[in-house]
């Protein structure tokens with residue numbers, strides 16, 4: 001299995017503050033990866049490290065099987081959070097520039113996308129709305145025909161319809177061109193709609209990463225008579241717990257069947273899983289168990 005992104009003990013410090021800590025990840029290629037986490041979790045830092053725009057303070061990072069940055073850049077499409085474009089260049093100029101700079105540039109894809117979006121090729125990028133500028137930057141990223149497309153909150157500036165269409169486009173591109181995608185988002189609904197792999201980053205640490213189907217098949221809500229989570233069997237990893245006087249509700253991860261008849265067991269949605277991991281901070285006790293990695 002080839003790897004889109006591999007990080008080993010990766011960390012990044014700005015001054016005295018860690019933006020990313022001890023990040024170890026192995027993201028397979030050919031997947032659409034949703035990177036989610038609250039503001040300031042370290043998502044942009046991880047994405048910028050993966051394109052070599054930042055250098056690690058600790059550890060290492062590989063994309064598509066080689067160290068980030070350098071020659072790998074020709075295989076990567078990257079759209080940064082602020083969707084950078086050249087304010088004085090027109091939409092058409094951006095496409096020309098894309099064609100000159102990228103050997104695998106797909107002109108018909110770029111033209112068709114600009115036309116479908118209703119962008120005026122003569123309009124200067126500086127005069128586009130935030131959402132239109134994001135669409136232009138995304139078009140450049142996709143038309144480069146990269147092996148790996150890295151998008152930092154790509155749909156944040158788009159209206160709901162444009163967001164849905166963009167995510168649909170993206171999924172089609174993945175199927176057609178064996179593309180790998182890593183996108184960060186605050187919206188679990190976007191991840192649910194378009195991604196098949198999840199990475200949750202909280203407080204500069206990876207809390208969970210894995211295939212979404214597998215995550216959904218191994219996480220449960222248990223409701224039953226009040227019970228201390230510390231008394232749970234070792235193969236049932238407690239992610240969150242809440243208690244009333246008489247009742248406990250636990251969100252757990254396990255690969256084994258739950259046999260205890262005292263529990264009422266229900267499935268979790270992706271949002272339940274994400275929120276459960278987001279609710280944990282690195283300062284909260286985590287039973288000294290390792291960060292979870294769930295892969296097929």
Ligand SMILES: Nc1ncnc2c1ncn2[C@@H]1O[C@H](COP(=O)(O)OP(=O)(O)OP(=O)(O)O)[C@@H](O)[C@H]1O
Pocket residue numbers: 014015018019037038039040041042043044045046081
């Ligand atoms: N250039 C910088 N100098 C100093 N601190 C920075 C810099 N860039 C980011 N940080 C800090 O690093 C931490 C992680 O920031 P990062 O932008 O990676 O988070 P994020 O998860 O992408 O957040 P958001 O969802 O708000 O975009 C934050 O505490 C942020 O303040």
